Amino acid sequence: ETGVTQSPTHLIKTRGQQVTLRCSSQSGHNTVSWYQQALGQGPQFIFQYYREEENGRGNFPPRFSGLQFPNYSSELNVNALELDDSALYLCASSLPRREDGYTFGSGTRLTVV
Amino acid sequence: AQTVTQSQPEMSVQEAETVTLSCTYDTSESDYYLFWYKQPPSRQMILVIRQEAYKQQNATENRFSVNFQKAAKSFSLKISDSQLGDAAMYFCAYRMTEYGNKLVFGAGTILRVKS
Numbered sequence: 557e558t559g560v561t562q563s564p565t566h567l568i569k570t571r572g573q574q575v576t577l578r579c580s581s582q583s584g585h586n587t588v589s590w591y592q593q594a595l596g597q598g599p600q601f602i603f604q605y606y607r608e609e610e611n612g613r614g615n616f617p618p619r620f621s622g623l624q625f626p627n628y629s630s631e632l633n634v635n636a637l638e639l640d641d642s643a644l645y646l647c648a649s650s651l652p653r654r655e656d657g658y659t660f661g662s663g664t665r666l667t668v669v
Numbered sequence: 670a671q672t673v674t675q676s677q678p679e680m681s682v683q684e685a686e687t688v689t690l691s692c693t694y695d696t697s698e699s700d701y702y703l704f705w706y707k708q709p710p711s712r713q714m715i716l717v718i719r720q721e722a723y724k725q726q727n728a729t730e731n732r733f734s735v736n737f738q739k740a741a742k743s744f745s746l747k748i749s750d751s752q753l754g755d756a757a758m759y760f761c762a763y764r765m766t767e768y769g770n771k772l773v774f775g776a777g778t779i780l781r782v783k784s
Contacts, residue, residue: 598774612771657704660714
């Protein structure tokens with residue numbers, strides 16, 4: 557059983573640029589969520605996808621967007637990067653049942669300069 | 670809005686001793702799930718233990734157990750026989766029923782284990 561894999565592991569971008577982060581969900585999981593974790597803080601929910609449809613979104617601006625593919629892998633896109641976007645971005649997959657804890661990837665560390 | 674509060678930014682424990690990490694939450698729901706996650710320096714969030722709000726019995730996973738007080742909205746984690754490998758950031762999390770069952774995390778507690 558494979559876990560959740562994210563790529564790249566580290567990324568440095570310039571303010572104003574666009575970035576795409578990728579996530580492969582755990583086998584059998586059809587729900588993928590993305591979280592932003594600033595240094596020293598708890599993760600904050602960005603959005604969630606279930607069967608290729610967004611079914612929940614946190615308090616993030618529209619320049620944060622995503623996709624889920626038929627194989628349940630997912631992308632997080634961030635346009636017009638700002639310095640405050642520097643954070644660890646975590647992808648998590650699960651079945652859509654509340655009793656299931658998410659399985660998390662190791663994250664992508666994004667630095668915006 | 671649901672919130673999760675971890676009031677201990679940092680805790681220390683001697684190897685082989687017991688430590689308790691605190692967590693309180695606020696919700697108007699009657700049925701929900703609570704989780705403790707561990708995040709070591711490798712950054713991957715690892716599920717430690719989960720608790721269903723409807724279950725009276727406190728969850729236990731080997732050396733990890735919880736003290737779930739539903740009326741007080743308290744969900745503490747007890748680690749017995751602490752090991753060096755337990756050193757990590759620990760997050761308490763609540764799984765909502767709305768907004769796609771998202772997780773709401775606390776700010777975390779850094780646990781240091783002394784040898």
